[in-house]
Amino acid sequence: MNMDDACAALTLEQLPVLPRRSPDAHKGQFGHVFVLGGAPGMGGALALAAAAAYRTGAGLVTAVGHPAAMPYLAAELPEATWWDWPASFAALPENAVLAAGPGLGQGLAAHDMLRELGQLTYPQVWDADALNILARFGPSLLRSEAVRLFTPHPGEAARLLGLDNSAAIQAGRLSAIQALQSRYGGYWVLKGHHSLLRGEGDCCYCPWGNPGMATGGSGDVLTGLLAGLLAQGLPPHEALLLGVAVHALAGDRAARQLGPESLLAGDILNAVPYVLQELKSLDV
Ligand SMILES: NC(=O)C1=CN([C@@H]2O[C@H](COP(=O)(O)OP(=O)(O)OC[C@H]3O[C@@H](n4cnc5c(N)ncnc54)[C@H](OP(=O)(O)O)[C@@H]3O)[C@@H](O)[C@H]2O)[C@@H](O)CC1
Ligand SMILES: Nc1ncnc2c1ncn2[C@@H]1O[C@H](COP(=O)(O)OP(=O)(O)O)[C@@H](O)[C@H]1O
Numbered sequence: 001m002n003m004d005d006a007c008a009a010l011t012l013e014q015l016p017v018l019p020r021r022s023p024d025a026h027k028g029q030f031g032h033v034f035v036l037g038g039a040p041g042m043g044g045a046l047a048l049a050a051a052a053a054y055r056t057g058a059g060l061v062t063a064v065g066h067p068a069a070m071p072y073l074a075a076e077l078p079e080a081t082w083w084d085w086p087a088s089f090a091a092l093p094e095n096a097v098l099a100a101g102p103g104l105g106q107g108l109a110a111h112d113m114l115r116e117l118g119q120l121t122y123p124q125v126w127d128a129d130a131l132n133i134l135a136r137f138g139p140s141l142l143r144s145e146a147v148r149l150f151t152p153h154p155g156e157a158a159r160l161l162g163l164d165n166s167a168a169i170q171a172g173r174l175s176a177i178q179a180l181q182s183r184y185g186g187y188w189v190l191k192g193h194h195s196l197l198r199g200e201g202d203c204c205y206c207p208w209g210n211p212g213m214a215t216g217g218s219g220d221v222l223t224g225l226l227a228g229l230l231a232q233g234l235p236p237h238e239a240l241l242l243g244v245a246v247h248a249l250a251g252d253r254a255a256r257q258l259g260p261e262s263l264l265a266g267d268i269l270n271a272v273p274y275v276l277q278e279l280k281s282l283d284v
Pocket of ligand 1: 046154192
């Protein structure tokens with residue numbers, strides 16, 4: 001079955017808009033995103049996700065990474081605060097949102113932090129190595145009731161379902177995303193060409209995006225976007241639709257300017273503010 005026959009395409013009209021900021025707004029009203037990632041050699045993934053959370057409008061962003069990842073943050077994102085691994089999340093602010101996975105690796109510290117994350121009730125985004133660790137432990141890792149958004153690519157989806165490789169997922173993307181949601185609960189995007197979304201109600205697919213986005217780090221940008229939207233209080237289903245759409249539209253905008261071959265994940269990130277503005281201007 002062709003998934004496009006079974007799922008409706010997301011439309012611009014369906015996308016929620018971010019609430020207008022009151023003139024006396026302060027940063028505490030827009031949430032505090034904690035991004036867990038940045039194992040040695042992968043500080044860039046953490047920096048991209050943290051920057052994306054800020055670009056979407058989060059009030060504060062803290063990058064939780066290995067000390068070796070610090071130079072990326074200092075150079076790329078002085079706006080972020082920084083926690084070294086191993087970190088504990090016993091005393092987070094009330095408005096915290098956690099996003100785990102970008103460049104996290106699968107070492108001991110990552111396992112410990114995810115075991116703790118699985119018991120927290122703050123809204124969460126699970127991506128990349130957080131999904132690989134979840135695949136190893138299964139749904140029992142998710143002990144608490146919490147809003148959770150999951151963002152696997154087909155390789156990660158295969159691991160989460162105990163399948164050999166991504167070909168099995170690609171052969172039946174619709175049944176794969178259904179199986180993922182019934183096994184792990186929560187809100188899902190199965191990434192790739194025409195990313196599939198499944199939150200509340202029927203599934204839909206994202207008609208935007210392009211093969212230029214098949215480049216290292218573009219998924220890390222999506223993780224930060226989703227966390228930034230949750231942090232501003234968007235309900236999870238709306239955050240899922242808007243985050244995936246903004247990411248794909250930003251990818252299309254960057255590809256039009258630069259060509260798909262030259263596209264970097266950072267170009268998607270840089271296009272996000274323009275897409276957010278354009279979407280706002282549609283809401284009249
Ligand atoms: N700058 C940095 O610091 C960066 C750091 N990064 C970090 O690296 C870590 C490892 O993450 P990763 O995704 O690179 O490795 P991995 O999970 O083994 O996936 C590869 C396999 O999955 C599949 N596959 C993927 N997409 C697919 C698709 N659309 N359609 C179909 N299949 C698809 C495909 O499998 P195959 O088709 O070969 O079966 C492929 O071989 C992680 O922590 C991440 O955050 C990266 O974000 C990059 C930038
Ligand atoms: N051919 C494509 N068409 C549309 N979007 C794509 C395509 N290839 C990749 N993408 C998007 O780019 C992102 C890649 O994410 P991911 O594979 O996790 O990359 P990384 O791990 O390098 O950050 C996803 O959001 C995916 O939907």
